[in-house]
Structures are given as structure tokens and as C-alpha cells.
Amino acid sequence: MASLPPRFSSLRNRFLAALALVVGVAALVLALIARYQITPILLEDESRYASGELDRIERALDNERDHLQSLVEDWAWWDDTYAFVSGTRPEYVDSNLYAGTLETLGVELMAFFAADGSPYWTAGIDRQGAFWSCAGQPDTCGGSRELTDLIRTLTAGELEARTHSWLLANDSPALIALSPILKSQDDSPANGWLAMVLPLSEPLIAQLRETTGIDLSLDGQPVEGSMADDRLQRLSPTRMRVIRDLAALPGGQALRLEAILPRQRYQASLETFRFALIWTAAVLAVTLVVVLLLLERMILRPLRDFARFTQQLSRHEHDQQTPDALIGRKDEIGILARAFQHLRQRQRHQHDLLLEMSQHDALTGLANRRLLDEHLAAALARAAQGEHGVTLMMVDIDHFKAYNDHFGHPAGDACLRTIAETMCQHFNRAGQLVARTGGEEFTVVLPGAPPAAGPRMAESLRAAIEHLAIPHPHSRVTISIGVSQLGPRQQRTAESLIAGADTALYAAKRAGRNRVRVESALHWV
Incomplete structure (x- = not known):
């Protein structure tokens, strides 16, 4: 004799189990999408953001470089400077090359080179803040000739007669600008070179930090071979370090630009995704609950009533009538109930005929x-x-x-x-x-x-x-x-x-x- 199905075999429980499986698979798929699709996209966006911030710092350095180039051009293209290097303005030193001039310009070295590339006059401020100035090499008056030798090497090459600038990556990172000494009004040939060195000191770096809003540092580092790509180190969920090597002098050296950046962009995007995911899950859960309620009311409950009625028939309760609630339905369950009723009537009729004949x-x-x-x-x-x-x-x-x-x-x-x-x-x-x-x-x-x-x-x-x-x-x-x-x-x-x-x-x-x-x-x- 037929009986109600076991608890797990019932249509509702099997549907709930299948639905739970589908929801579980969907949750797993969403987790995999978040892990292998969304997170890499957000990390890639964070890498682009970090590179963009380094580009912004580089542009700030370029502004300082452009400013230094403007300064060196103003001095190198001054007729008094041209006359000074030519030996016709001895008063030029006393009038222009003193400690206040370098402090006003913000440079630590001004080096004048003759047309043959030899040092003509150098003036600078040493690391202790003392001013020095002398003709020829700076070591004759207490300065260091390391920079002048480097600049002289640059001028000795086939250098185009225009303003140049470089990053310097030695013990004290700096900017070097070099311009040919020219007359301002005619096309006379260059009468030598003027070099200025702007130290990338802590005050200047602090100014760059304030300008860009980025915690940055500059440091000279030796390099082998080609420059490495940008490196990104995620220090914590809220901070990351990004490093870029900038081409610098002398050869085999690079100026390492390092910045500590917040990860708020990544965290904000991640929170937005999580928020959207939570809301999607909430809407889906509400939708599923509504679907289950409708399923229970429109399908499962009538089917249980139908199954209970057929079980009563199997217990030889043949006088039972098909419930009016099922017969009166206008949907597929109603069609099934009416067809079942018709089959019962036909069976009863055939049974009566067989009893008769x-x-x-x-x-x-x-x-x-x-x-x-x-x-x-x-x-x-x-x-x-x-x-x-x-x-x-x-x-x-x-x-x-x-x-x-x-x-x-x-x-x-x-x-x-x-x-x-x-x-x-x-x-x-x-x-x-x-x-x-x-x-x-x-x-x-x-x-x-x-x-x-x-x-x-x-x-x-x-x-x-x-x-x-x-x-x-x-x-x-x-x-x-x-x-x-x-x-x-x-x-x-x-x-x-x-x-x-x-x-x-x-x-x-x-x-x-x-x-x-x-x-x-x-x-x-």
C-alpha cells in the first residue's frame, strides 16, 4: 500500500535541498569570481594608481628640473657671464658669486667652464654650510672636485649646445643643469658652459611631499644592467610601498624613488564590491523566500492534498470524493484532478460492467x-x-x-x-x-x-x-x-x-x- 514518502523523499524537501545546493554553488562561484576575477582587477587598478602616483612625483621633480634649467639659462645667456669667462669682467666674482647668491638660488654649486672644457671658476657651499669660491678646480679652495670632474666629463663629449639636466645619484642626490654660455643679442659661438647643482635636500623633499601629498624618499642606489620595473609591496591592508628607479649619473647608479601610499582606493573598491554582494545576496534571499512561499501555496500544498486523497483511495476508501478545492482549480493541478476524477468514474463504470458481464x-x-x-x-x-x-x-x-x-x-x-x-x-x-x-x-x-x-x-x-x-x-x-x-x-x-x-x-x-x-x-x- 502506498504511503507518504519519507521526509527526504518529499517534493518540498528535495526542492529545498536542490535549492540549497544551487545557492551553495552560486555562493562558491561568487567567491571564486571575487578571488580570481574581481580581486585581480582591483589589485591591477591599485598598481596603476601606484604608478600614477610615482608619475606625479616625477612630474614634480621635472618641475624642479625645469626651474633649475631656467636659472642656469638666465645666468649662462647673460652677457656679463660671457665677458667673465672671456676674462674681461674680473669684478664679476665680487658682484655676483657670493654666499647669498647661491642661497637665493638654492644651489650648492656653480661651475663655469671655459670653451676648452677646463674649469674656469667654481663657487659652492660645502656640507657644513661654508661658502667657497676660486678659479680652476674647487680643491684649491676647500671644495670637492668630484662634481666638477663629472661635469667636465659631460662637456668633453659631443654634447649638443643647449641646456641639459640630469639626476645625480651619489651620497647626496641632486639635480644638475648645464647650459652653454652665450651672448644674448648675437649668434656668437658658445664661450664655455655653466653648471648648477641643486641638492635634493630634506627641505626640498619635504616641499615635494607637501606639493604631492605623498610620503616619499629619494636615495641613490647602484644598478646592474637595465632599470627594473616598478615594484609594489603591500605592507598591510591600509599601506603599500612602491619603488621606481630613475636614470641618474654617474653610470651604474640610479636614483631610487620610494613612496608610501594608502590603499584606500583598493579598500573602497573592495568595500563597494562587498556591499553590492551583500545587497545582492539579501535581495536574492528575499526573492527565494517569496518564491518558496508561493511554491508552497500554489503547488506543494495542493499536491500534498492530492497525494493524501490518493492514499485514502489506496486504503479502499472508495467513497471519498475528489476535493472540490482541487477540482475547481483552473491550473494544471486542476486539470490533473479532473482527469483523475474522470479516470475514477471510468474505472468504476468498467468495474460495474465487468461485474455485470x-x-x-x-x-x-x-x-x-x-x-x-x-x-x-x-x-x-x-x-x-x-x-x-x-x-x-x-x-x-x-x-x-x-x-x-x-x-x-x-x-x-x-x-x-x-x-x-x-x-x-x-x-x-x-x-x-x-x-x-x-x-x-x-x-x-x-x-x-x-x-x-x-x-x-x-x-x-x-x-x-x-x-x-x-x-x-x-x-x-x-x-x-x-x-x-x-x-x-x-x-x-x-x-x-x-x-x-x-x-x-x-x-x-x-x-x-x-x-x-x-x-x-x-x-x-
Whole structure:
């Protein structure tokens, strides 16, 4: 007897389990997307942001470089400077090259070079803040000749006669600007070079920090080979360090630019994504709850009522009526309930008919015409879909009326029972059916019989009946048989098959009785 399904087998619980699995998979997919799609995109954006901040610092350095180039051009393209290097303005030193000048300009060294590249005059401020100034190399007056030697090396090369600038990466990072000494009004050739060195001191770096709003530092570092790409180090969820090497003098050195940046851009984007994810999950959860409530109200609860009703029927509570709430629905469940009700009514009707009528002939025990019709219809339906055909035999006892008239009805009944028993012995396989369809008429249905077997079995039955040697006024009792057949996957009505066998039966009678005839219109496909 059917019963309600176990807890896990119920439709609702299986749906909830499947939904939970789908939600879990969706959550896993979202986590994987966040881990392998969103996070790399945010980190890449953070890297671009860090590179952009370094570019901004470089632009601030370029501004200082441009300012230094403007200063050196103003002095180098001054006619008094041109005359000074030419040796015609000895008062130039006292008038212009003193400590206040360098402090005002913010430089630590001014070096004048003659046209042949030799140091003409140098003035500077040492690391202790002392001013020095002298002709020729600075070591003659307390200065260091390291910078002047480096600048002299630059001027000794094939340097284009225009203003140049470089970064200097030694113990004290600095900016160097170099410009040819020219007259301001004519096209006279350059009369040497003027170099200025601006130290990248802590006050200047502090000014850069204030200008850019970035915690930065500059430091000279040795390099081997080509410059390395930008390096990003994430120190914590809120801070990161980014490093870039800038080309600088002398060779084999680089000016390392290092900045500590906040990660608020990344954190803000991550928080935005998380916020959107949380809201999406919340909306999805609310949607799922609403869907579950609607599913419970519109589908699951009516189905449970329907299942409970069918269980009551299985407990032989046949007087139960299909609930009006199910019958009155306008949806698929209502259609199912009404169809079920129709099936119940049809079943009850068929049951009443079967109680009223027997399926078998009372005299012979064979199937009656009703059972024959049902069996034949089922056999034809299977033949239309399968690989085997159907053979139908119409059997008639020859001159049975004369037998009855001569021996009486009791003997006739005995003859019918004997012939019926013989037919049952011949056709006793599963699916085969022998029916009494008239006073002395019988019908045999042989599903799945090969085409050649039908006539052969009919002949075997004819011979068996003749072999019984039942006495008859004319000699002995014999039968005539008409055979019709249906090939596999053919379409043919039961009436047509019976009519074909009946036609063949009359052909056998016209041919003299006690013989078998096969319907001539059969075509196997």
C-alpha cells in the first residue's frame, strides 16, 4: 500500500535541498569570481594608481628640473657671464658669486667652464654650510672636485649646445643643469658652459611631499644592467610601498624613488564590491523566500492534498470524493484532478460492467466476444509499435446445425466443449486467445506469430479436429478456418482484420469445407 514518502523523499524537501545546493554553488562561484576575477582587477587598478602616483612625483621633480634649467639659462645667456669667462669682467666674482647668491638660488654649486672644457671658476657651499669660491678646480679652495670632474666629463663629449639636466645619484642626490654660455643679442659661438647643482635636500623633499601629498624618499642606489620595473609591496591592508628607479649619473647608479601610499582606493573598491554582494545576496534571499512561499501555496500544498486523497483511495476508501478545492482549480493541478476524477468514474463504470458481464463463455469456458475485442485491440496496438504481427483465425464447425438436429442439443454442447478443449491445447502460449464468438463459431488471436506460421497452425488445428473423428451424419465433425494477418508496424483496425478472416472463412466453405484459407490481401512490410 502506498504511503507518504519519507521526509527526504518529499517534493518540498528535495526542492529545498536542490535549492540549497544551487545557492551553495552560486555562493562558491561568487567567491571564486571575487578571488580570481574581481580581486585581480582591483589589485591591477591599485598598481596603476601606484604608478600614477610615482608619475606625479616625477612630474614634480621635472618641475624642479625645469626651474633649475631656467636659472642656469638666465645666468649662462647673460652677457656679463660671457665677458667673465672671456676674462674681461674680473669684478664679476665680487658682484655676483657670493654666499647669498647661491642661497637665493638654492644651489650648492656653480661651475663655469671655459670653451676648452677646463674649469674656469667654481663657487659652492660645502656640507657644513661654508661658502667657497676660486678659479680652476674647487680643491684649491676647500671644495670637492668630484662634481666638477663629472661635469667636465659631460662637456668633453659631443654634447649638443643647449641646456641639459640630469639626476645625480651619489651620497647626496641632486639635480644638475648645464647650459652653454652665450651672448644674448648675437649668434656668437658658445664661450664655455655653466653648471648648477641643486641638492635634493630634506627641505626640498619635504616641499615635494607637501606639493604631492605623498610620503616619499629619494636615495641613490647602484644598478646592474637595465632599470627594473616598478615594484609594489603591500605592507598591510591600509599601506603599500612602491619603488621606481630613475636614470641618474654617474653610470651604474640610479636614483631610487620610494613612496608610501594608502590603499584606500583598493579598500573602497573592495568595500563597494562587498556591499553590492551583500545587497545582492539579501535581495536574492528575499526573492527565494517569496518564491518558496508561493511554491508552497500554489503547488506543494495542493499536491500534498492530492497525494493524501490518493492514499485514502489506496486504503479502499472508495467513497471519498475528489476535493472540490482541487477540482475547481483552473491550473494544471486542476486539470490533473479532473482527469483523475474522470479516470475514477471510468474505472468504476468498467468495474460495474465487468461485474455485470462475464468475460468467458459459460458453456465452453472460452473467452467471450468482449474479452476478444479487448485482447485484439491490445495486440493490434502492440503490433503497430513492435516488430511482430498478429494472426487472426475464424473457425466454424461444418454442418453443425445438422449435427444438432440429428444428435440433439446436449450432444451438440458436448461437441462444442470437445472442440474448445482441443483448440485450447493447440493455442496455449502466453498472449494467445481462443474465444467463442457465435453458436458454432470461434476466433483465435495469435500475437507475434510469424506470417508463415499462421496457416500452418490453422492446418494443424483442422487436422486435429478431423482426427477426433466425432461422428456426424455426413461422416465426421470437421472445421473450416479463415486466416487474416497483420504485419509488424502496420496499421489496421480490428474490424478489418476480422472481416478479412471472415472472408477467408467463407472462401474455405465455398471450396468444400474442412480446409484452411488465408486472406489474399495481406502485405507484409
